Amino acid sequence: MKNPLDTITGTIIAGVVLTLILYLFARGFLG
Amino acid sequence: MEFVIERWLHILSGITWIGLLYYFNFVQVPGLGAAKADGTAPGITKHIAPRALMWFRWAAAATWITGALYLLTGHGTEETNGILRAFALQGSAAYIGLGAWLGTIMLFNVWVLIWPNQKKVLGLVPASDEEKPRAARIAFLASRTNTMLSFPMLFFMIAGSPAHQAGIFG
Numbered sequence: 733m734k735n736p737l738d739t740i741t742g743t744i745i746a747g748v749v750l751t752l753i754l755y756l757f758a759r760g761f762l763g
Numbered sequence: 764m765e766f767v768i769e770r771w772l773h774i775l776s777g778i779t780w781i782g783l784l785y786y787f788n789f790v791q792v793p794g795l796g797a798a799k800a801d802g803t804a805p806g807i808t809k810h811i812a813p814r815a816l817m818w819f820r821w822a823a824a825a826t827w828i829t830g831a832l833y834l835l836t837g838h839g840t841e842e843t844n845g846i847l848r849a850f851a852l853q854g855s856a857a858y859i860g861l862g863a864w865l866g867t868i869m870l871f872n873v874w875v876l877i878w879p880n881q882k883k884v885l886g887l888v889p890a891s892d893e894e895k896p897r898a899a900r901i902a903f904l905a906s907r908t909n910t911m912l913s914f915p916m917l918f919f920m921i922a923g924s925p926a927h928q929a930g931i932f933g
Contacts, residue, residue, distance in 0.1 A: 737907035740789060747914030754861060754915045755922075759932050762857035 769833040776825035777920075781913055783819040788910045791815070792903070808885055816881055823873040830866060834859070837925075858932060859923030865916035869909045876905035 736742030791807065798804040831846055838845030838856040847853075849860035880902035883890035890898060922931045 747911040751915040
């Protein structure tokens with residue numbers, strides 16, 4: 733499988749997906 | 764003026780850091796590929812990249828230091844200081860703490876992975892022909908990792924401020 737960080741598009745998508753995952757984690761388990 | 768100065772300096776240095784990070788990833792790296800094809804790359808690697816890297820790594824350090832000052836003055840309680848609360852993901856400091864962890868990982872990448880390897884690539888320190896491609900790959904992936912991490916880092920820096928977090932995290 734190709735590393736998504738090798739392309740700008742893959743990097744941006746990975747950043748958005750990671751933001752969503754961490755947001756759901758923070759909403760569910762922090763604060 | 765309560766903790767506005769720290770926040771202002773943190774944002775100023777943060778824009779410089781992340782702005783240059785995006786410049787490297789979205790402009791310089793793709794542009795360097797094209798420049799190598801027509802023989803103009805040495806101008807970039809000799810005159811542009813070292814200057815950009817100088818501002819980049821010191822802006823990263825300034826961002827972390829001013830961020831720590833901001834946490835210290837703005838997110839503590841009577842019992843615990845703001846830095847400890849944020850990095851321990853405690854209470855209302857947990858959200859900005861997540862951003863602080865991401866920013867700290869990014870600072871590590873800048874000073875431990877990107878800068879030492881870029882020095883080899885740019886010829887600022889001696890490196891063999893075998894070492895250079897490996898150094899370039901490590902610096903590239905660390906830089907792309909930081910670009911990816913900057914998305915959630917910026918989200919939690921904004922959403923984690925006391926003024927916004929109740930509406931965003933419920």
